[in-house]
Amino acid sequence: MVMYTSPPADPEAGLEEKTVVVVEKRSFAGWMWKLSAGLLVAALCLGLVLLFAWYWHGRSEPMTPAGPTQALVEDPEDKTDPHDTLLRISSKAKAAIHLEGIHTGGQSMPEQLEWRNGQGQAFAQGGLRLLNNQIAVPHTGLYFVYSQASFRVSCSEEEAEENEMASKNFMPLSHRIWRYSDSVGRKASLMSAVRSACQQGGSAENDHRAKQGWYNALYLGAVFQLNKGDRLWTETNQLSELETDGGKTFFGVFAL
Template sequence: MVEYASAPGGVEAPGGVEKTWTSGWMWKVSGSLLLLLALGSGAVLFTWFFSGRVENTNPSGQTRAQSGSDRTDLQETLSRISSGAKAAVHLEGSCDEEDGGGGGGGGGGQRLRWRADQGQAFDQGGFRLWNGSVVVPRSGLYFVYSQASFRVACGAGPAPVPLSHGVWRHSDSQGGGAPLMSAVRSACRGPAPADGRGWYDAVYLGGVFQLRRGDRLWTETNRPALLETDDGRTFFGAFAL
């Protein structure tokens, strides 16, 4: 016959073997359960947070605007940035038949016309081309520049040929138009070049000026028929400082 023995707080087992539930082992089980519960809760919170970030983030890592007010703030920021852009204009020259229009000097049946849609020409920040003149968008300091390139077929004698180029300004505050800057050079100062193409010379102008909103700038050239207008050789521009 098999005898069973019992111990206080224990469980009887065949052969007198006791399976004792000690307090230390119970604490280990409880701690493991608590750890698993904490890990599960952390995983749920991480998944929720990460999914929310993915929904609000574009591929570049920038947070997308989620509401109408956020989109409005972005538009206002972009508007402020664009309005603060420096005003600048660069024009390329071309020679057209004289048509009696304003803005450029006449001579030899041709006139110098400035174009904003040719070569490296551009305009930004409010500058605009009107009737051959550049209209200043706002009051301030500007660097104004221009270059006129000439090709002169010299005669047999060493008679100099004067070449003049200037920038003019019309301002209501000054009561009309006045020269802003100008220069004169002389071609044919010696024997004609051997290539038979004549003298090549250029007049460059540049300076800083205080201009007012609505001022108009234009150029005057004494011999537009002799101008070289290819490859950006004749240009006119200004930019805000």
């Protein structure tokens, strides 16, 4: 702050009231300090933005070597196909069995889905084995048990006239896994699934399915504590409508 005083109008006038004018003087140093602080904050913000962008760019880059090599692309169907997924997992287990089903309608098993080992991608290792169309458990432990039954049901009007149940646009499909344990002394249901085919909906999709066939896949899978000597088998209805080619119907167990 600078103070200016005006001299008296008349030197001989004795003591008179003096006029004081106060003038504010801006501080150049303070203004420069504020400017420097603002620039520093802006630079820090820009640096953080660049660092964040570099970090996410590095995470989004594929972990593949540089060069004109061709990338390995998985088939999208492999990610959703339980048959291939379970087959890869079970093949790495110490004890595992994977079976593929058939139904010939012969006299040996007219009303039962027959499981085969050594056919297609079926295999058995680590003591798990197929015995009398049942899976025998070699030792006590945790196991993942799974199975799938695929159906292709015809919903045509010609068959509906011959079949009273089909004429009502309703055909129940069921698939179940049974377990027998010596410790329990009786069979018990591990898992089951039921679905209705040939539903009457009136939509264009249902009309198309009625002409081309109604496709359903009943899948079962869960972890169980099994005992040595336990036996597992399946029970499936509508065997004449089963689809068993291409690994569409399977049954397996692997140790955890």
